[in-house]
Amino acid sequence: MWLSYLNSFKAYLQLERSLSVHSIAAYLHDVALLEQYLQSNGLALSPQQVTLTQLQGCIHWIAGLGMTAPSQARIISGIKSFYKFLLLENIITEDPTQLLEAPKTRRKLPDVLTFTEIEEIIAQIDLSTAEGHRNKAILEIMYSCGLRVSEVVNLKISQLYFDDGFIRVIGKGDKERLVPIGRQAIQYVNLYLETDRRQLNIKRGQEDIVFLNRRGSGLTRVMIFLVIKKLVQQAGIKKQVSPHTFRHSFATHLVEGGANLRAVQEMLGHESITTTEIYTHLDREFLRDTLSRFHPRF
Known part of the structure; x- marks a missing residue:
């Protein structure tokens, strides 16, 4: 009964949504779970006959299988996509x-570094090495500007307006921000x-890239991750730290200091203010932690 609908849904995911084989298999599996639930309860219903009550029963059944809340949410998302397709096709x-x-x-709140921890990490950089000044500049600009690692590796000299105290960043979706x-x-x-950069034999086409490796080419995201990982280990910091942690820390420290959330949104390049609002939650965690550590009756 459901096979023809699933085949049409699969074709839609392949041709119109251009999803990967893995993603398509996940969507089909989500819908198959709904069909399995109906069959196990003796409900010989077509997709058109399924009601909200049966869907809620299916979710309750899935929860009873021991699936976590994120897994349940993903399955619901798959089933919702199937019904949006049926609606689109006027089925x-x-x-x-x-x-x-x-x-x-x-939502798991990410680890945030204190200002002292950031200074300890930066202090581990060996400025006598060929990459020392570069690595220090990278960490300073990541924390100063709250950049994504992709924005760091793609940063160009022509985007630096130091006389005005700004940099021009190309973020997600090629959106620019100052x-x-x-x-x-x-x-x-x-x-x-x-x-250090002046000593490099810069490869053709890389002349405008700010941060280069010893061969004169742009850095990779992985390379910055490895640099930070080594420095964190040397500093003896046990938190889960990645390049993105510097961005989280930049935003959190601004919010803790009383910065306007709209201004933080602009600096981070968030399309929606709701994305930026996670830092108000982080701020509340900071306040709660402060209270628990220093209040005698907490």
């Missing part, structure tokens, strides 16, 4: 999944540009 006139709610999943940069970060980026 159904009303979407029964419209009021279907996913279980609440607690981000203020601190005096200390400017100092260390200029030091790198005027010393």
Whole structure:
């Protein structure tokens, strides 16, 4: 009964959504679970006949199988996509999944470095090495501007407006934004540009890239991750630290200091303010931690 609908859904995912084989298999598996639930309860229903009540029963059944809340949410998302497809194809006139709610999943708050920890990490950089000034400039600009690692590796000299105290960043979706940069970060980026970078045999096409490897080519995201991982180990810091941790720390420290959330959104390049609002949650965690450590009756 469901096979023809699943085949049409598969073709839609392949041709119109251009999803990977793995993603398509996941979607089909989600819908197959709904069909399995109906069969196990003796409900010989077509997709058009399924109601919200049966869908809620299916979710309850899935939860009983021991699946975690994130797994349940993913399955619900797959089933919702199937019914949106049926609606798009005029196979159904009303979407029964419209009021279907996913279980609440607690968003894991990322690790955040204190300012002292950031200074300890940067202090591990050996400035006598060929890459020392470059690595220091990278970490300073990541923390000063809250950049994504992809924005760091793609940063161009022509995007640096140090006289005005800004850099022009190309973020997700090729969206541009102007981000203020601190005096200390400017100092260390200029030091790198005027010393170590000048000694490199820069490859053709890489002349405008700020941060280069010893062969004169642009850095990879992985390379920056490995640099930070080594420095964190040397500093003896046990937190899970990645390049993105510097971005989280930049935003968290601004919010803790009382910065306007809209301004933080602009600096981070978030399309929606709701994405930036995670830092208000981080701020509340900071307040709670402060209270628990220093209040005698907490």
